[in-house]
Amino acid sequence: MTSSAQSAALRAAAMEIAGRGWKVFPCRPGTKAALWHRADHCRGGGVCSGGHVTPESLATSNLDRVAARWSDGVPYNIAVYPGPSGLFILDCDLPKPARPGQPPARGEHDPDGWTQLQALAAERGGPLPDTFTLATPSGGRQLWFTAPPGTALRGTVKHIASNVDTRGWGTYGLAPGSVLPNGAYELIDDTDPAELPGWLVQAAVERAPTAVSGRREMPVAAPDAYTAAALRGELDRVRTAAPGTRNKVLSTAAYALGQLAGARLLEEDHVKAELRAAVATWNTPASAAKDDGVIDTAVEAGKANKRRITPRATRGDRRRAA
Ligand SMILES: [Zn+2]
Incomplete structure (x- = not known):
């Protein structure tokens, strides 16, 4: 493709993405680098006169501005900012094999990310709906x-699985049509984006594993019906808490669930992960x-004042997942 054909194609692709209401910003041709200065190189001029402004806040879906930005015949790649676009x-x-002379890369000997994601979906009983999907130059x-x-989910690195990264607030992805030296980003499923399933919201906000290698093992609590209902009720209260009451509702729920964790009716890590997932419906x-x-x-305070265990919910009565 000639350079002018390539710049016309990228301009059309940028307009298509912005036309969906998604916020775009140009990248240097053939790279993933946003065409902007870093905060530590900011000279405080222009739009940064009141403090450094990020491409995330400058990204736009305004079609006139996008058309103007991609009108100088330069084949800019297209960064899409998921946070302000309402995407994840x-x-x-x-x-990826380790680079020569570098320590082994995490995930180097693990299955590919797509296989890991399908395995995680099966393990958690979560749906993995058809959605807008790209093939990337790296395969x-x-x-x-x-x-x-x-929600205001941040991007993560090797967090959901060793070969699965995420792009949310604070990060960006490249739109279909963008070109790197090893190939282009291509749309392979143009289904409109599905809503991120709840089990993936949770996976994205769970605390990072402390283990350096091996796959993350979140203990799976198998609470009895009473405890499960208490957990669901507290999490619902957190998710639906009105602005102005959220801090109080969150700390009350965390305390109550901490009591159940103290009584060993729930796994503490599971409680915290569920609370963080519930909070992700409204926090920033x-x-x-x-x-x-x-x-x-x-949760710590609740554990220190653990709830008395009723005979029905003694330890031996609990079933655990194998
Ligand atoms: Zn600046």
């Missing part, structure tokens, strides 16, 4: 979902650290 992208990659695939209303990247702190503190 799962990036399933192939295992992987990207699944684009809509972020559930009110800015408040996430504070909300994590509320959860940790209140």
